Amino acid sequence: MLGQRMDKIATPEFIAPDPHVLGVDVRAADIDDFGHVNNVVYLGWIARAAWAHSKALGFDFAAYRDLDCGFVVTRHEIDYRAACPPDTTALIATWITANDGRVRLRRRFQIILQGTGTTLAFAMSDFATIKISTGRACRMPAQFATGYPANDALEPLFTRLR
Numbered sequence: 001m002l003g004q005r006m007d008k009i010a011t012p013e014f015i016a017p018d019p020h021v022l023g024v025d026v027r028a029a030d031i032d033d034f035g036h037v038n039n040v041v042y043l044g045w046i047a048r049a050a051w052a053h054s055k056a057l058g059f060d061f062a063a064y065r066d067l068d069c070g071f072v073v074t075r076h077e078i079d080y081r082a083a084c085p086p087d088t089t090a091l092i093a094t095w096i097t098a099n100d101g102r103v104r105l106r107r108r109f110q111i112i113l114q115g116t117g118t119t120l121a122f123a124m125s126d127f128a129t130i131k132i133s134t135g136r137a138c139r140m141p142a143q144f145a146t147g148y149p150a151n152d153a154l155e156p157l158f159t160r161l162r
Contacts, residue, residue: 012091012114012117013112013117014093014110014112015110016095018151020052020053020093021049021091021094022045022049022052023089023092024048024089024092025088025089026085026086026087026088034083035085035086036086037083037090039080042078042080042123043076043078046076046092046094047073047125049093049109050094050107050125053094058147059148064132065132068131069129069131069140070130070132071127071128071130075124075126076123077124078122079122079123080121081120082119084111084120088114088115089114090111091111091113092109093111094107094109095109095151096149096151097152098152099144099145099148099149099150101145102140103137103140104126104128105127105140105148106126107125108158111123122161124158
């Protein structure tokens with residue numbers, strides 16, 4: 001079951017300070033024939049973590065509708081580091097590392113195994129704003145430019161990992 005599991009987090013070692021963290025219990029349906037979490041599941045986790053953070057910042061889909069503007073993914077990248085076993089909890093941390101105040105936003109993610117602190121994956125998602133009523137690209141509203149604060153200084157921490 002997805003949800004905040006902060007009660008079970010014992011000071012995880014994230015690559016950068018002040019992440020938004022979503023705890024995810026690994027379900028039997030997440031496990032593939034290799035006996036670990038399937039790679040497609042990680043994509044779902046980072047999408048859920050991004051939405052949870054967006055909602056925490058005050059931007060749920062109702063807010064997007066009111067502004068007639070929302071972020072859509074233009075690119076995902078996941079670098080897998082270790083397998084996630086069954087019957088565990090993964091912690092998905094996210095940071096906004098770029099927001100140009102016009103059209104583009106970037107999120108970085110670190111997924112760690114609760115209990116061991118093992119980094120399972122690093123990920124990146126690039127987003128662009130669209131006008132919901134037309135589905136076409138648009139300039140982000142001022143609320144997004146200020147409401148999705150980016151910490152540009154974190155980006156080099158992630159680019160060094162390659």
